[in-house]
Amino acid sequence: MTFKHYINGRWETGVTIGVSENPSDLADVVGEFARADAAQTETAIRAAADARDSWAHSTPQRRFEVLDAIGTEILARKDELGRLLSREEGKTLPEGVGEAARAGQIFKFFAGEALRIPGERLASVRPGIDVDVTREPVGVVGLIAPWNFPLAIPAWKIAPALAYGNSVVFKPAELVPGCGWALAEIISRSGLPAGVFNLVMGSGRMVGQTLVDSPLVDAISFTGSVGVGESILKGAAERRAKVQLEMGGKNPLVVCNDADLERAVDCAVQGAYFSTGQRCTASSRLIVEAGIHDRFVRRLRERTEALVTDHALKRGTEIGPVVSQAQLEQDLAYVEIGRSEGAEWLCGGERLKRDTEGHYMSPALFLAQPEHRIAREEIFGPVACVIRADSYEHALALANDTPFGLCAGICTTSLAQATHFKRHAQVGMVMVNLPTAGVDFHVPFGGRKGSSYGPREQGRYAAEFYTTVKTAYTHAGLA
Numbered sequence: 001m002t003f004k005h006y007i008n009g010r011w012e013t014g015v016t017i018g019v020s021e022n023p024s025d026l027a028d029v030v031g032e033f034a035r036a037d038a039a040q041t042e043t044a045i046r047a048a049a050d051a052r053d054s055w056a057h058s059t060p061q062r063r064f065e066v067l068d069a070i071g072t073e074i075l076a077r078k079d080e081l082g083r084l085l086s087r088e089e090g091k092t093l094p095e096g097v098g099e100a101a102r103a104g105q106i107f108k109f110f111a112g113e114a115l116r117i118p119g120e121r122l123a124s125v126r127p128g129i130d131v132d133v134t135r136e137p138v139g140v141v142g143l144i145a146p147w148n149f150p151l152a153i154p155a156w157k158i159a160p161a162l163a164y165g166n167s168v169v170f171k172p173a174e175l176v177p178g179c180g181w182a183l184a185e186i187i188s189r190s191g192l193p194a195g196v197f198n199l200v201m202g203s204g205r206m207v208g209q210t211l212v213d214s215p216l217v218d219a220i221s222f223t224g225s226v227g228v229g230e231s232i233l234k235g236a237a238e239r240r241a242k243v244q245l246e247m248g249g250k251n252p253l254v255v256c257n258d259a260d261l262e263r264a265v266d267c268a269v270q271g272a273y274f275s276t277g278q279r280c281t282a283s284s285r286l287i288v289e290a291g292i293h294d295r296f297v298r299r300l301r302e303r304t305e306a307l308v309t310d311h312a313l314k315r316g317t318e319i320g321p322v323v324s325q326a327q328l329e330q331d332l333a334y335v336e337i338g339r340s341e342g343a344e345w346l347c348g349g350e351r352l353k354r355d356t357e358g359h360y361m362s363p364a365l366f367l368a369q370p371e372h373r374i375a376r377e378e379i380f381g382p383v384a385c386v387i388r389a390d391s392y393e394h395a396l397a398l399a400n401d402t403p404f405g406l407c408a409g410i411c412t413t414s415l416a417q418a419t420h421f422k423r424h425a426q427v428g429m430v431m432v433n434l435p436t437a438g439v440d441f442h443v444p445f446g447g448r449k450g451s452s453y454g455p456r457e458q459g460r461y462a463a464e465f466y467t468t469v470k471t472a473y474t475h476a477g478l479a
């Protein structure tokens with residue numbers, strides 16, 4: 001069986017077929033999936049455009065019911081969906097199930113938001129006139145997702161898009177069509193009118209680019225790499241489409257002399273290596289004050305060497321495989337770059353053999369200088385480096401010395417230092433005595449500088465992107 005696109009309320013065969021494989025066991029095929037060309041993508045866009053008015057004028061109650069039903073089903077099936085996620089993407093089963101649950105919670109949250117679409121009423125500066133400020137849907141939105149959160153990221157784009165009355169063309173990443181398809185299958189049974197939600201699978205160059213270029217697509221929400229994000233920004237700006245980009249990170253975790261050592265090491269291990277380091281919020285730069293540096297490094301190395309890397313579905317696995325051969329090669333290449341530019345290798349960074357053939361690699365730890373490439377460029381794998389800082393002020397300067405600005409963490413027992421860091425870290429999200437990765441679903445997500453562009457995702461702030469504001473003046477004298 002080949003899994004099909006969902007276009008205009010029907011399941012459609014693709015122009016070609018792609019295979020999704022399990023990175024823990026390359027002999028295990030997750031499925032065969034339809035792939036679209038530009039013409040098929042345009043059909044889906046047209047369907048969304050034709051459906052936009054009916055959904056834009058649907059009642060909040062109707063939107064609530066649809067989104068609530070989707071959330072309820074995802075939560076009821078979180079174990080099965082989490083298993084699929086772990087099988088297809090390679091994060092461990094508890095992480096997969098946790099992500100599936102989060103996707104369900106996101107739909108539930110936006111079900112409620114559909115009932116609370118904000119507006120304002122003000123008196124005019126002129127006599128006898130009232131002013132209403134209301135939010136209306138943007139129209140057709142193209143949603144382009146990465147592979148690393150194959151349920152949660154689509155959920156945090158699709159749910160607000162539908163809650164605020166938009167119609168959707170969703171393109172999952174090529175490595176994880178199974179998760180995108182499973183989500184679409186649930187959405188297809190939620191009672192949406194045909195064409196309001198469409199799933200189109202295939203390549204970024206073909207499906208993604210067609211979405212970016214189509215004059216019928218009013219807004220593009222993209223999460224992925226910096227290079228692709230920049231090209232999308234140019235394409236969208238050229239035809240004045242609304243655009244939102246969430247891109248890379250090189251997130252610092254600052255460890256101060258007064259930090260609780262075990263907590264700091266725990267934050268570093270979780271932030272750097274869990275989900276195989278394949279998180280835009282991963283802490284790949286561990287900036288450690290001189291007074292605690294040697295103790296921290298000794299303990300972190302012990303913990304890193306003890307991490308269990310194995311099949312994502314195996315009980316006891318702490319680190320699953322890398323998602324693909326190409327990503328594995330990139331991770332291993334960065335380990336070589338680290339060594340060749342003089343960073344001190346402490347452990348890991350080796351290809352591992354397990355019972356099944358998969359993309360296994362041991363988590364790597366280096367002592368690096370701030371100018372080293374492994375300390376500056378996003379690797380997106382289980383590779384972290386420790387950078388020594390002379391003082392808190394030096395650590396803060398190092399933390400901010402990056403083109404990225406997604407997330408930053410600090411481990412300290414000083415309220416004054418934590419407060420100072422929260423105010424001065426040049427990022428969209430700050431963590432105190434917590435790993436840099438791991439966020440709530442009901443508050444804004446996003447960064448600054450090279451990490452993000454446009455309004456924040458998630459929480460009530462999602463309304464900024466998925467709605468457009470209308471100001472209406474009424475002369476009360478006519479009433």
Ligand code: NAD
Pocket residue numbers: 144145146147148149171172173174202203204205207208209212223224225226228229231232246247248249279280378380406451
């Ligand atoms: P990617 O940029 O390669 O692909 C992301 C999506 O864009 C995929 O669906 C892909 O098919 C599509 N795409 C590729 N070329 C395109 C084009 N020319 N036009 C339109 N769409 C195109 O990223 P990836 O490898 O899937 O994900 C990893 C990256 O995502 C990392 O850099 C990571 O930091 C980033 N990421 C960021 C966040 C965040 O919120 N900041 C979250 C997760 C991942």
